[in-house]
Amino acid sequence: MGMVPATHYLALGAVLFVIGVAGFIVRRNVITMFMSVELMLNAVNLTFLAYARTWNQVDAHIFVFFVMTVAAAEAAVGLALILGLDRHSQTLDIDTVNRLQG
Amino acid sequence: MEQIVFYVFAAVAVGSALLVILQQRAVYSAFSLIVCFGALAVLYFQLGAALVAALQVIVYAGAIMVLFLFVIMLLDPKSERFGPDRFKKTALAALPAAAFLAFVLLRVFPAWSPRGSGDPLGSGEGPKRIAHILFQDYLLPFEVTSILILVAILGAVVLVKHRPD
Numbered sequence: 001m002g003m004v005p006a007t008h009y010l011a012l013g014a015v016l017f018v019i020g021v022a023g024f025i026v027r028r029n030v031i032t033m034f035m036s037v038e039l040m041l042n043a044v045n046l047t048f049l050a051y052a053r054t055w056n057q058v059d060a061h062i063f064v065f066f067v068m069t070v071a072a073a074e075a076a077v078g079l080a081l082i083l084g085l086d087r088h089s090q091t092l093d094i095d096t097v098n099r100l101q102g
Numbered sequence: 103m104e105q106i107v108f109y110v111f112a113a114v115a116v117g118s119a120l121l122v123i124l125q126q127r128a129v130y131s132a133f134s135l136i137v138c139f140g141a142l143a144v145l146y147f148q149l150g151a152a153l154v155a156a157l158q159v160i161v162y163a164g165a166i167m168v169l170f171l172f173v174i175m176l177l178d179p180k181s182e183r184f185g186p187d188r189f190k191k192t193a194l195a196a197l198p199a200a201a202f203l204a205f206v207l208l209r210v211f212p213a214w215s216p217r218g219s220g221d222p223l224g225s226g227e228g229p230k231r232i233a234h235i236l237f238q239d240y241l242l243p244f245e246v247t248s249i250l251i252l253v254a255i256l257g258a259v260v261l262v263k264h265r266p267d
Contacts, residue, residue: 003104004104004105004108004148008108008112009108009145009149010206011206011207012112012115012116012145014203014206014207015116015203016115016116016119016138018199018200018202018203018206019116019119019120019122019123020119020123021195021198021199021202022123022195022196022199023122023123025191025194025195025198025199026123026191026192026195027123029128029179031128031131031132031170031173031174031177031179032122032123032128032131034170035122035128035131035132035135035170036122036123038135038162038166039119039122039135039138042138042139042142042162045142045146045154045158046142046145046146049146049149049151049154050149052149052150052151053149053150058231058232058235059235059239059240061151061153061154061232062232062235062236062239062240064151064154065154065157065236066243066247068157068158068161068162069247069250069251070247070250071162071166072161072165072166072251072254073250073251073253073254074254075166075169075170076169076254076255076257076258077254077257077258077261079169079170079173079258080257080258080259080261080262081261082173082177083173083176083177083261083262084261084262086177092177092179
């Protein structure tokens, strides 16, 4: 059985991470930006698991659990913030919410 | 066999990730993201992390994305108009992104090419070993995580609580 080298998994993780970064920068809809962050977190998880297999370590799996937990907590708080933003300024466009600009 | 599965699902993951950031409507982005998470779950399974793959489907594709879809359907965001400065913005984003990607790939590929030594968790042993490590070596972070979740729940409740004014 031909094994896929870990570098390919790492490269895939890098590609997904960069797609997330690009989406976060380009998109102006708060929800889509938020989904880009989730994409980045998943890219990191993939990297963790690729290294876990390479070095035969299970600790990385624990870290993936923690990343998932933090992502869940972040989703709860972030979506609450988005709801509050919509209620406060009736928009989800990040460019119109610039009152902290001074 | 592993190679075929890897390349197919890597392509699915990258394609749906691109769709996430290219769709104008948020709800289509959310569905693309679910597809991406599914493909990633398959890859996790291939890496010998069956438990993580199951959690990926249950927690990510199940719980978190349903939360996203709830909010999207609740708020009904207008499809995002890509303004006239779209290409300027895209170039602005693509430049650092491409630089970072080039850096990472150049670092990754010429380096030693580690070949995985099979699945680290054996078959059927996985959850047992993970639980052992999680509740012995990582007990304190585990407990701290529960506090984090508690604080997140309280924060979410406080943030969306309707304040009559």
